[in-house]
Amino acid sequence: MTTTLISGANKGLGYETARRLVEAGHTVWVGARDPERGQRAADALGARFVQLDVTSDSSVDAAVATIAGDGGLDVLINNAGIPGPMRPAAELTASDAEDVYATNVVSIVRMTRAFAPLLSQSSAPTIVNVSSGMGSFGAVTDPERIESQIVAPLYQSSKSAVTMLTVQYAKAYPEMRINAADPGYTATDFNGNSGHQTVQEGTDAVVELATRGGSGPTGTFVDRSGVAPF
Incomplete structure (x- = not known):
């Protein structure tokens, strides 16, 4: 039996x-910050719940x-990830950047460090980092792709960092x-349900x-089509 933990799974x-x-x-362990929502999701899925705030050392431990x-x-x-504030680039602050990077990037470091010893005991240790085409240099510079039409410096750069962390780890x-x-x-509610794919296609x-x-x-x-451009 394969045991899997998913952060932000409610x-x-x-x-x-x-x-x-x-x-x-x-x-499956459903990891979520909110105990009530997380437990409700786990019960509906036939999964297990664990309280998990990926920005907190004590919660992760x-x-x-x-x-x-x-x-x-x-x-x-x-x-787990957040889009951050959707404001013009000139209005973004260092505090905004710290919030986005804490959840989207620093958490990858925290989670990898914390769970690597446990994963090392598995016969098939696996980590999947959910990144985005929004962080792909190939996608955001291709005028035929929707990613090139969006300007979201914090979110997009954070997802570039996630992909690089993946390569390095x-x-x-x-x-x-x-x-x-x-x-x-x-x-999803992440983008106001504006995406053209279903959640099944997205997963x-x-x-x-x-x-x-x-x-x-x-x-x-x-x-979902195969190897994607970095």
Whole structure:
């Protein structure tokens, strides 16, 4: 039985990822900051709940202890993220940047450091970092892609950082499969449900990476069609 933890799994892409992985036979831990919402989501999914604030050392350490005490972990999906303020670039502040990077980037470092020892005990240790085509240099410079039409300096640069962290951690932990996924433009409350993809389509790449069973390449960036441009 594969055991998987998904951060930010009480709604949106995280929730759909949890649903699909439960359906695939994984034991899924729904990680969420809000205990009431997280437990409600876990109950609806037939999953387990663990309180998890990815911006807090103590919360992450407590989640490690809970999951370790219940048998361990095979797959970590770093899904939690925030868009940050949608204001003109000239109005963005250093405080705004700190908030976005704390959740989208620093949390990857915190979660990887905290869970790596537990994952190392698995026979198929896997990390999936949910990045975005919004952070792809190839996508944002391609006039035919929607990512090139959006100006969101903090969110987009944070997702570039997530993808680079993925590549570097893949080198640092060669015994693990560590990859990044681009969900694509998916209809969730993250974007006011304006995306053209369904949540199932948006989770295709994440689920595919999470169900490889420790095989396949590491340090890659993929979307539902295959390898994506960095």
